[in-house]
Amino acid sequence: xxxxxxxxxxxxxxRVVRVTRHGDAHRIKDLxxxxxxxxxxxxxxxxGDNSAVLPTDTQKNTVFAFAKxxxxxxxxxxxxLLARHFADSQPAIHHARVAVExxxxxxxxAFGHSFVRSGREVRTCVAHYDGTRSWVVSGxxxxxVLNTTNSEFWGFAKDEYTTLPxxxxxxLATAVDAAWRHADASQGASQDWDKAYExxxxxxxxxxxxxxxxxxxxxxxxxxxxxxxxxPGVCEVRLSLPNKHHFLVDLAPFGLDNDxxxxxxxxxxxxxxxxxxxxxxxxxxxxxxx
Numbered sequence: 001x002x003x004x005x006x007x008x009x010x011x012x013x014x015r016v017v018r019v020t021r022h023g024d025a026h027r028i029k030d031l032x033x034x035x036x037x038x039x040x041x042x043x044x045x046x047x048g049d050n051s052a053v054l055p056t057d058t059q060k061n062t063v064f065a066f067a068k069x070x071x072x073x074x075x076x077x078x079x080x081l082l083a084r085h086f087a088d089s090q091p092a093i094h095h096a097r098v099a100v101e102x103x104x105x106x107x108x109x110a111f112g113h114s115f116v117r118s119g120r121e122v123r124t125c126v127a128h129y130d131g132t133r134s135w136v137v138s139g140x141x142x143x144x145v146l147n148t149t150n151s152e153f154w155g156f157a158k159d160e161y162t163t164l165p166x167x168x169x170x171x172l173a174t175a176v177d178a179a180w181r182h183a184d185a186s187q188g189a190s191q192d193w194d195k196a197y198e199x200x201x202x203x204x205x206x207x208x209x210x211x212x213x214x215x216x217x218x219x220x221x222x223x224x225x226x227x228x229x230x231x232p233g234v235c236e237v238r239l240s241l242p243n244k245h246h247f248l249v250d251l252a253p254f255g256l257d258n259d260x261x262x263x264x265x266x267x268x269x270x271x272x273x274x275x276x277x278x279x280x281x282x283x284x285x286x287x288x289x290x
Contacts, residue, residue, distance in 0.1 A: 004042055004045050004046065006038070007038060007041055007045065008036045008037060008038035008095075008097070009036065009037060009038075009041070009053075009056065010034065010035040010036035010037055010056060010059055010097075011034070011035050011056040011057070011059040011060045011063075012034045013032050013033075013034055014032070014033045014034070014035075014059075014060045014063045014064075015031070015032055016031050016033060016063055016064055016067050017029070017030050017031075018031075018067045018068075018071065018072045020071065023112075024112040024113065025112040026112055026113050028105050028115055029067075029072040029102070030102065030103040030104075030105060031067075031072065031075065031078070031100055031101065031102055031103070032100070032101040032103070033063045033078075033079075033082070033098065033099070033100050034098070034099045034100075035056075035059045035062075035063070035082060035086065035096070035097070035098050036096070036097040036098075036099075037054065037059070037086055037087075037090075037093045037095070037096050037097075038093070038094065038095045038096075038097075039052070039090075039092050039093040039094035039095060040052055040091075040092040040094065041053070041092070052092035053092075054086070054090050054092075054093065059086070062082065062085065062086075063082065066078070066081060066082060066085070073194075074192075074193035074194050074197075075100040075101075075102050075123060075124075075125050075193070076100075076125045076127065076136050076138060076191070076193040077193060078100060079098040079099070079100045079125050079126070079127035079136075080098075080127045080129065080134055080136065080185070082096070082098045082127075083096040083097065083098045083127045083128065083129035083134070084096070084129050084134075086098075086129075087129050087130065087131050088131065094130060094131060095128065095129070095130045095131075095287070096128070096129050096130075097126065097127070097128050097287070097290070098126070098127050099124070099125070099126045099127075100124070100125050100126075100127075101122050101123070101124050101141075102122065102123040102124075103117070103118075103122060104117075104118035104120045104122075104123070105117055105118055106118045120143075121140045121141060121142050121143035121144075121176075121201075122140065122141045122142055123138075123139075123140055123197060124138070124139045124140060124141055124179070125137065125138045125139065125193075126179075126288075127185070128286070128287045128288060128290070130287075133186060133286070134185040134186055135181075135182075135185055135285075135286055135287060135288040136181075136182045136185035136288075137179050137180065137181050137182070137288050137289065138179070138180055138182065138193065138196065138197055138200070139177070139178050139179030139180060140176065140177070140178055140197075140201060140204075141177050142175050142176075142177070143175065143176040143177075143178070143201070143204065143205075144173075144174075144175045144176075144244075145173065145174060145175075145176060145205065145208050145209075146171065146172070146173035146174075146244075147171070147172045147173070147208070147209065147213070148171055149169055149171075149260075150172075150211075150212045150213065151169070151170050151171070151172035151212075151213040151214075152167060152168045152169065152170065152213070152214050153166065153167055153170060153214070153215060154166035154167065154168065154214075169260065170246070171246035171263060172213055172216065172219070172243075173243075173244040173245075173246060173265075174208075174216065174241040174242055174243060174244055175241075175242055175244065176204060176208075176223075176239065176240075176241060177239070177240040177241075178200075178204060178223075178227075178237065178238070178239050178240075179237070179238045179289075180200055180227055180231070180234045180236065180237045180238075181234065181235055181236040181237075181282075181285060181288050181289070182196075182233050182234060182235070183233055183234070183235040183282070183283055184233070184283075191233070196231060196233060196234075199230055199231050200227050200230075200231050200234065202230075203223075203226040203227045203229070203230040203231065204223050204226070204227060206226060207219070207222045207223040207225070207226035207227075208222075208223055211223075216241055216243050216271070216273045217273055217275065219241070220239050220241055220273055220274075220275045220277075221275065221277060223237075223239060224237040224239055224275070224276070224277025225277055227277075228277065228278075228279060235278060235279045235281075235282035235283060236276065236277070236278035236279070236282050236285065237276065237277045237278070238274075238275075238276045238289075239273075239274065239275055239276075239277075240272065240273075240274045241272070241273045241274070242270045242271070242272050242273075243270055243271035243272070243273060244265065244266075244267075244270060245265075245266045245270060245271070246263040246264070246265050246266075247263060247264045247266060248260065248262070248263055248264075249262045249263060249264050
């Protein structure tokens with residue numbers, strides 16, 4: 001016999017732009033919001049009884065309505081607000097997951113109403129709420145960084161298929177995907193999420209810049225450790241670092257030397273380094289990473 005396993009449903013990637021107008025100085029928040037609900041959903045799967053189902057269209061409308069009623073500050077606050085609303089207002093919903101991505105804009109010169117899309121990374125968060133407890137994971141995606149020196153790679157295992165030469169000086173570049181779990185999100189509304197984000201981002205950048213790297217794995221561990229050291233409220237950091245290879249171009253056929261000045265930036269294939277750094281006493285993650 002078949003039995004129903006874990007399940008959830010929701011509205012993915014609702015695009016909402018909230019403009020706040022203070023005279024001629026406007027502010028813009030550009031978000032992609034995904035909601036996902038789970039709970040007493042057995043009958044809708046087994047018999048098609050929709051009485052426990054809050055339509056995904058309603059979830060989308062709630063995102064728009066809350067953007068108007070409550071405004072949008074830190075994305076963690078907005079995600080928690082939505083998650084708590086869905087789980088507390090619907091008897092059949094026992095758990096709500098809300099994921100938010102923020103797409104940054106910058107002012108276009110001195111014009112208060114004109115903006116240009118920022119070249120910064122995408123800020124992310126995922127909030128869970130089960131009617132009693134909250135979990136929050138903050139993060140970022142596509143934080144592109146590069147060191148022109150202070151990186152080596154040698155002493156690695158070799159076999160009959162190895163052609164990569166060892167190097168004592170190379171370009172190290174990556175596009176950081178990072179997520180960090182907050183140890184206690186139960187008082188989420190009172191936390192300064194924006195400050196916490198900038199602190200974690202700054203720690204990642206500082207560790208990447210000042211770590212003399214013998215491998216990207218070593219750099220990953222240094223970055224995660226720096227976040228834990230400088231962000232007391234964070235208990236776990238997960239990192240995904242694609243190695244954006246830069247190969248020295250052979251200019252000898254043209255009668256030119258190339259002393260570490262001209263490189264070919266290869267986009268694929270690429271090495272992908274992933275890892276987790278966490279405190280020894282980190283509390284159980286629960287559903288935070290789901």
